[in-house]
Amino acid sequence: MSLSPLYNLSKLKYFDGSGNEIFVEEDDHNLSPKFQLKSLYLRGRRQGPFLLPENSHVNLSILSISMNHFQGQIPSEIGARLLGLKVLFMSDNGFNGSIPFSLGNISPLQVLDLSNNSLQGQIPEGIWNTSSLEFLDLSGNNFSGRLPPRFGTSSNLRYVYLSRNKLQGPIAMVFHDSSKMFALDLSHNNLTGTIPEWIDRLSNLRFLLLSYNNLEGEIPIQLSRLDQLVLIDLSHNHLFGNILSWMISTHNFRVESTSFDFLAISQQSFWYFNGIDLSCNNFTGEIPPEIGNLSMIKVLNLSHNSLTGPIPPTFSNLKEIESLDLSYNKLDLLNYFL
Numbered sequence: 463m464s465l466s467p468l469y470n471l472s473k474l475k476y477f478d479g480s481g482n483e484i485f486v487e488e489d490d491h492n493l494s495p496k497f498q499l500k501s502l503y504l505r506g507r508r509q510g511p512f513l514l515p516e517n518s519h520v521n522l523s524i525l526s527i528s529m530n531h532f533q534g535q536i537p538s539e540i541g542a543r544l545l546g547l548k549v550l551f552m553s554d555n556g557f558n559g560s561i562p563f564s565l566g567n568i569s570p571l572q573v574l575d576l577s578n579n580s581l582q583g584q585i586p587e588g589i590w591n592t593s594s595l596e597f598l599d600l601s602g603n604n605f606s607g608r609l610p611p612r613f614g615t616s617s618n619l620r621y622v623y624l625s626r627n628k629l630q631g632p633i634a635m636v637f638h639d640s641s642k643m644f645a646l647d648l649s650h651n652n653l654t655g656t657i658p659e660w661i662d663r664l665s666n667l668r669f670l671l672l673s674y675n676n677l678e679g680e681i682p683i684q685l686s687r688l689d690q691l692v693l694i695d696l697s698h699n700h701l702f703g704n705i706l707s708w709m710i711s712t713h714n715f716r717v718e719s720t721s722f723d724f725l726a727i728s729q730q731s732f733w734y735f736n737g738i739d740l741s742c743n744n745f746t747g748e749i750p751p752e753i754g755n756l757s758m759i760k761v762l763n764l765s766h767n768s769l770t771g772p773i774p775p776t777f778s779n780l781k782e783i784e785s786l787d788l789s790y791n792k793l794d795l796l797n798y799f800l
Contacts, residue, residue, distance in 0.1 A: 480505035480526075498522070505529050505551075512537065512557075519544055526551040528575070535559035536576075541567040549573040553599065561586050570594055577623065578602040585609070585624075590636060599623040601647065609634040618642060625649040625671065633658050633672075645669040649695065653677060657696075662687035673697040673739065681708040695739040697763065702744040705769055737761040741787065745769060749793075754779040763787040770794075 480503050501524040511534040512527065522544055532555040537543075541564025544550075548570050557579040565574070566588020574589070577599040584607040585600065601623045608631035617639045625647045632655035637643065643664045649671045656679035657672070667688050673695045680703035681696070735756050745767040753762070754776020760783060769791040780786075 475500045475521075477501070478503040500524065502526070512552075512555075520546045522546055523570070524549040528553040528555070530555050532556060533558070536562055536565075536581075538562045538564060541565050544568065545570075547571055548594075551575045553577040553579070555579055557581055559583075561589065563588055565589060566592055568592065573597040575599040576603070580604060582606065593618065595619055597621045600627070601625040603627055605629060607631075609636045611635055620644045623647045624651070627651055629653060631655070633677075635660070638663060641665050643667050645671075647671040648675070649673040651675055655679075657682055657685070657701075659684050661685055664688065666690055669693045671695045672699070675699055677701060679703075683708050692735060693737045694735075695737070696743070697739045697741040699743055701740070702746065704747040705740070705745040705749060705764065705767065735759045739763040740767070742766040748772075749774055749788075751776045753777070756780065758782055761785045765789040765791065767791055 475498075477499060478501075498519060498521040500521055502522060503524075503526045505526055506529045512532045523546055525544065525547060526549070528551045532552075534557070536552065536557055536559070540562055545568060547568050549572060550565075550568075551573070553575045554577070557576070558581065560583035561576065561581060563586050565571070566586055569592065571592050572594050574592075574595060574597065578601070580603065581600070582604040585605055587610045589595070589598070590610055596618050598619060598621065602625070605624070605627040606629065609629060611634055619637075619640055620642050621644055622637070622640075623645070627650070629648070629651040631653065633648065633653060635658075637646065638660055641663060644666060645668060646664065647669070650673070653672070653675040655677065657677060659682045661682060662684040665688070668690050670688075670691060670693070674697070676699065677696070678700040681701060685708045736758060737760060738756075739761070741763045742765070745764070747769065748771035749764065749769055751774035754774055756762075757779060759780060762780075762783065763785070765787040766789070769788070770793065772794045773788070777786075
């Protein structure tokens with residue numbers, strides 16, 4: 463299907479050609495469409511390189527070309543031609559090379575999804591400086607190097623997915639001022655160092671996924687301030703210390719010099735956990751009975767650690783639990799099954 467018959471439709475604002483075999487005729491590049499699209503969807507079935515139109519489309523706010531077979535590099539001039547973009551979906555293609563620096567010039571950009579391609583190199587700092595950006599998915603690529611030290615002007619990011627890359631170094635302060643962050647996925651990388659103590663600044667965080675890295679040290683007690691968390695996955699790292707001590711640590715940093723029940727406050731913060739995975743680390747000590755207060759938890763995986771002692775009787779309170787894995791520890795389970 464060629465788009466050239468549509469070029470004279472001057473009022474056309476929305477076009478969806480998804481699921482069709484779309485091709486560019488030899489003369490198409492010499493034609494200048496009279497329309498200024500606002501939304502363009504070309505998902506699926508397209509092959510070859512991705513070619514930008516010769517003229518600028520300043521009114522185009524949504525471009526979705528995911529799940530095609532595009533190959534080659536993302537055009538370097540994309541940021542100059544599509545300055546009005548708010549949503550850009552280019553996932554599940556065969557793009558390679560680096561992210562064009564010009565993408566950082568698209569100031570209205572709110573959603574950027576380049577996941578599941580073959581992109582490489584470092585993530586340009588300009589991406590982090592896009593002040594309107596709320597959703598960033600670069601997962602499933604070959605990005606390497608370190609994260610930039612901190613954001614420039616962007617603190618509006620809510621969803622960041624950087625999993626399944628080759629990122630190195632510590633969890634940088636690039637996320638330090640991201641109080642609006644809802645989901646952070648840095649799993650399946652080569653990150654090192656400790657979980658930063660400033661993690662509590664992500665006060666609205668619901669999903670924290672740091673599995674399959676090389677993180678070490680103890681879980682900081684500051685993590686207990688994140689009372690919105692519903693899913694945390696720290697599995698397959700080199701973390702150690704007393705298991706889940708961060709969950710039952712007192713909140714005296716919040717309510718100093720009062721008569722409040724610190725432990726009860728801390729427990730209440732975690733009532734709504736749906737999933738915790740701390741497997742394949744080096745945690746020691748007994749399982750705290752306070753875990754039994756996680757009344758909404760559905761998945762709990764503490765396997766492949768060095769935990770000792772019995773299963774706390776309070777586990778009988780876990781009425782919503784669907785998956786419980788305590789395997790490959792040093793727990794005393796004999797009395798439970800005799």
